[in-house]
Amino acid sequence: MPRPQVPARLVDVLLLLVAVVWGSTYLAAKELVTPTTVIAALALRFSVTVLAMLPVCLRRLRGVGRDEAVTGILLGTILAVIFLFETYGIAHTSATNAGLIISLTIVMTPLLDSAVSRSWLPPRFFVAAVMAVVGVALLASGNGLRVPSAGDWLVLIAAGVRAVHITVMHRRSAGKQYDSLNLTYLQMATAAVLFCLASPLAGDSFVSLARQLGPGQWVDLLYLALICTVFAFFVQMWAVRTTSPSRVSLLLGTEPVWALLVGVLLGGDRLGMYGVAGAVLILVGAGWGQRIERGHRERAAAPAPAVERTVEPAANQA
Numbered sequence: 001m002p003r004p005q006v007p008a009r010l011v012d013v014l015l016l017l018v019a020v021v022w023g024s025t026y027l028a029a030k031e032l033v034t035p036t037t038v039i040a041a042l043a044l045r046f047s048v049t050v051l052a053m054l055p056v057c058l059r060r061l062r063g064v065g066r067d068e069a070v071t072g073i074l075l076g077t078i079l080a081v082i083f084l085f086e087t088y089g090i091a092h093t094s095a096t097n098a099g100l101i102i103s104l105t106i107v108m109t110p111l112l113d114s115a116v117s118r119s120w121l122p123p124r125f126f127v128a129a130v131m132a133v134v135g136v137a138l139l140a141s142g143n144g145l146r147v148p149s150a151g152d153w154l155v156l157i158a159a160g161v162r163a164v165h166i167t168v169m170h171r172r173s174a175g176k177q178y179d180s181l182n183l184t185y186l187q188m189a190t191a192a193v194l195f196c197l198a199s200p201l202a203g204d205s206f207v208s209l210a211r212q213l214g215p216g217q218w219v220d221l222l223y224l225a226l227i228c229t230v231f232a233f234f235v236q237m238w239a240v241r242t243t244s245p246s247r248v249s250l251l252l253g254t255e256p257v258w259a260l261l262v263g264v265l266l267g268g269d270r271l272g273m274y275g276v277a278g279a280v281l282i283l284v285g286a287g288w289g290q291r292i293e294r295g296h297r298e299r300a301a302a303p304a305p306a307v308e309r310t311v312e313p314a315a316n317q318a
Contacts, residue, residue, distance in 0.1 A: 008294070011239050015251040018232045023258025025228045026095035027266060028220045035091045036203035041221070042083055043199045043206035046192035048225040050185070057185040064182050071172045072186025078165045079233075080191040086158035093151025099259025100139050101155040105252070106132055106286065108163035110293075113244070116167060121296055128289030135281030136256060138274045166248060170240050180238045188229065247293050254286050 033041045064072075090098045107129045114120045173183065199206045213221065240248050257279050 011243055012251060014235045015239050015248060018235050019252050019255040020258045021228050021232050023099055023255045024262045025224060026090055026099045026259050027262050028224055029087060029090050030095040032217055032220045033087060033091050037209050038087045038091055039195055039202045040199040040204045040206040040209040042087055043195035044210055044221060045225045046188055046195055049188045049229045050192045052226055053185050053230060057181060060179055060182050068178050072183050073190050075169055076187035076190025079187050080194045082158050082161045082165060085154045089151045089154030089158060093149050096260060096263040097152055098155045100136050100256040101152055102159045103136050103256040104159045105162045108160050109166050112163050112167050122292055125289050125292045128285045128292060132282045132285030135278040135285060138278030139256060139260060166240060173241050184234045184237050244297055247290055257282055
């Protein structure tokens with residue numbers, strides 16, 4: 001029985017909400033981690049996530065097939081790499097910079113997806129993507145361009161791995177009867193196991209960190225685990241199976257705007273003229289690119305028009 005058609009507007013709204021949530025993660029993570037507690041904090045974050053999801057997923061996991069399990073473990077390993085680079089980057093740069101640089105995924109994902117599928121998007125899409133990148137550059141410039149820090153480079157690597165994650169997720173799960181909740185849980189569990197095993201080898205263990213956290217840090221941890229991880233990744237998994245990786249990436253590309261707003265409203269950052277111009281370019285570029293991508297996908301899915309065959313008169317036939 002075919003699945004009911006999901007309204008495109010609902011997909012867009014939920015993905016935009018994920019962008020808002022993820023935009024707030026950088027400040028929360030910045031308040032939680034130090035360079036020596038990155039892996040321990042990630043181990044706690046994903047352990048809380050797995051425990052919170054277990055009562056809902058326990059029965060459903062019995063129906064997981066081998067191919068679905070392999071896909072979940074693969075995606076979970078890639079996810080762990082994303083968080084490793086991203087969180088180490090946050091520990092060595094500002095929360096605002098991290099939120100801005102990660103948005104370069106909006107360029108990397110369409111390029112990767114197009115290269116894999118060998119079906120290039122229209123040139124106008126890349127104009128829109130470049131517009132968004134210029135917006136990121138303006139947002140990040142502050143009072144003038146500067147040499148990127150080590151943390152900036154780590155977040156940039158995380159952006160590239162995130163593009164791989166979105167593309168692999170789409171390729172491995174699109175059109176298959178996978179359970180989105182199970183697939184999300186398998187990813188979280190894989191990342192939790194990897195970080196728990198690694199934490200004693202890199203700085204503080206997750207058990208030691210749990211004893212050191214104060215009430216405010218536990219609030220940050222629970223927010224990161226339950227809202228920014230469980231809710232956000234489930235929506236992303238569901239949406240990428242419903243629409244295309246490029247469209248998902250463009251909507252999530254508004255994340256730096258929300259990261260900047262959180263920084264201004266809660267973190268005390270100031271937004272100057274360049275920042276306003278950059279935010280406008282990101283929003284315009286993402287919105288324009290989304291419409292281009294949607295039109296391109298709909299035209300590609302439409303059946304080719306029937307070609308009327310013309311029969312020449314018998315006198316002219318060989």
